[in-house]
Amino acid sequence: MNKNELIEHVAKTADISKTAAARAVDAMMGAVTTTLKEDGSVTLVGFGTFSVGKREARRGRDPRTGSVIEIGAARVPKFRPGKGLKEAIN
Template sequence: MNKTELIEVVAAQADISKEKAAKAVNALLEAVAEELHNGEDVSLFGFGTFTVRERASRKGRNPKTGEPISIASAKVPAFRPAKALKMAVGDDRTGGGGPGIKKD
């Protein structure tokens, strides 16, 4: 599913226009990105937690020349799914069981 398809699903399920759904989806994504940029985690109960992780510097190789290079450390976004999400997709380690995330 891409962003356009997500907007269509949100519009249909919330019974709102695609324009309003697009604003809502864009606002959510911007809010998550802004909080991560500020070093904050974003936890969505029953869905998961978006965090920022530090990727350590490492040695690599230039694929064209084979020459060794140093790859700098970097901050990267990460996502830890909640148990409910794991269960919804059928993760056997959580006793998963198919679709359904608890709705408020």
């Protein structure tokens, strides 16, 4: 499912226009992004938790040349599914 398909599904399920559904989906994604930028986490009970993880700097190899390169430290988004989501797919 891509973003447009999600918007169509939300519009149909909530019986609202696609424009309103698009605003709702964009607002939700914006809220999650903003919270993660501030090192917060977003917990949707029964669905899961979005959080920020830290990846340490490390050495890697350039696949073309085989030379050693330094890969910098990074903050990465993480998602941990909740019990309700796990049960729904099993």
